[in-house]
Amino acid sequence: MNKMLLAAGLASTMLLVGCGEPTAQKSGGMVPKVVFEPVTIIDYQPSKAYVGRVSALEDADITAQVTGYLKQRHFNEGQLVEKGQLLYTIEPSSFEAQVASAKAALAQAKANLKRADSEFQRAKTLLPKGSISKSEYDTRHAEQLGATAQVAASQAQLQLAEVNLSHTQISAPFSGRISDSKVSIGDLLSPSSGTLTTLVSLDPVHATFQLSERERLEMGAENFQGDGKSSRNAVQVNLLLENDKRHSHTGQLDFVGNRIDLQTGTISVRASVPNPQYTLLPGQHIKVEISAVATQPAIVVPRRAVQTDIAGDFVMLVTEGNVAERRNIDLGVQTEDGVIISTGLGENDKVIVSGLQRVRNGITVQSHTPDAAE
Template identity: 60%
Template sequence: MKKTILSSALVSALFLVGCGEASQNSQTPPAQLVVAQQVESISHQQSKSYIGRVEAVEDTNITAQVTGYLKGSHFDEGQMVEKDQLLYTIEPSSFEAQLASAKAANAQAEATLIKAQLDFARGKNLLPKGSISQSEFDHLNAALLGAKAQVESAKAQMRLAEVNLSYTEIRAPFSGRIAQSTVSTGDLVSPQSGVLTTLVSLDPVHTSFSISERERLELGMDNIKSEGEADSVEVQVVLENGQRFEHLGKLDFLGNRIDLNTATIALRAVVANPDYRLLPGQHVKVELREKHAEQVVVVPRRAVQTDLEGNFVMIVANGDIAERRNVELGRQIESGVIVRSGLSVEDTVITQGLQRIRNGVPVRLKSANAE
């Protein structure tokens, strides 16, 4: 009987010791091995890329303003021409004759005016003496007024003849690159002949593209300054080969309405092009970016997890304890993802071993390069 009681006491004691150890183990689980790194703060310019097209600031069709035979062309096709450079000459002889005739008519009208002025002056002296009647004096006055009108008409005809003669020399309205000619020497040209050639300016050029309404608000492009520069962004043109164009652009146009079909708004930038590397019609990538860099917190993308509460990361808190931090994310960049709120540069985020930990468990750190 005594042996039975003693055995029961020993079993009970062992059972209680075992329960105590199990309870202690459940309260302090073993530390999990994880990889962590310090949160980075980097200088970042927010940017966004769009597909754009290069357009000429000036693009014009060269046409004839008068009818005549083409006497000659004075440019090399496909080359740069300067403003007011002579491009075409139309045979001027008939227009020179018209100008000479207009000058003669003007001289005759002025002579008639002088005679009418003298007759009017005599009549004005004779009328008080009764040497002429009032009717005759009125006739002299009307002749004077008619002579003045004839002079104005002759001067207008002379100016018209001068303008027509000037049109026999077709000059470049601005500096740019000229296309091939569609006419040859000896062709009869007229305003109905169509385009003789085209001329486009190449420095500077425009780049046109479209952005969404949300992106317009995010980049702060609510207004374009009068001098043609957006308040907060600059324009970087990227060529088809991936090379960045050496000259930055400035926004100079913001559309006045949202396109209902695409939900986008039209934008345009002006870009210096002194070496003529950009050509009208060329497709480019237009990168809009903030003018001034800002310091942002960045973590590796693999450190971010998502559940029903949203995005979160696990950090190593004091005492090497894993702690959950809910975060608000920004854009993803090359070095990771921007964290707008929830972390600071003093925090250390766990990047590997996340599947083995939860909030509040102890962790052990190892190097990211450890095998």
């Protein structure tokens, strides 16, 4: 009997406790307090970074075109040189002699031509009078033609000798930085001697990288016309150095490949970038940041509002009636204003940024704006 009374008492106590919970929720004591913020709309410039490499617009091996002893070097190794600046001098005396000989041969050929011309003109006068035979006339005409040909040949020999003489002075074909010299004064140089030194241009430079086919279409590179701009002027190029500093000059596309690489599924793309301070050097690794010139609206939320579980990234919203709602999202890039939400949110949504540890999907919350919470 006593056991039955004890059981009845316990049941009554539990019933009273259970009936007390709704009263507490209605009074607001158990409703989680949260802070929310409306999403922010910013003007966003889409961009993406790629690993690239710097290369020179011009990269030349300097070689000898004639055979001779190296007389003088006119540059300091590693210095900047201007287009047309003298680099090497090959001993010119033998080539000067060849020029003099060719000039003499030309003078002799012109003298022979003058004599042959005179004889031919006399023959033209005597032939109608019957003073000379037709055979003699033909001989003098042939001599005149031969003398003319000899003058042309002598002129060609003189021109060749002068070209060879000019090759004794080796000049820079363009402006740039020169490397170390592979030869010394007194060395016998010839066309088979190989590279004497190398010269690379430094301003501007090329930045070469690879785009996937999808990225090529997204960035507007498919409209590239080969004139240094896309037809819609859609993209600009920025370079990030190894120390994460941004190169101070913006580049532009100047080449897009004509086929997709079957092994990598990418296409070769190149940009021309000003380099007046010579910050960039050929062979240097850089990050190439391609960004759209035109901005577009983007939804941004504070990073602390984003949560992640096994289902993916999500945020908690405050909806009508102060009801918390889970919303799955796709994240974009981090900006100074917050993280961009690619999909999942609308411009009128309000996201919970504080008190998230007590919030569950579908429960009622007591919401405040940041100012009200203070």
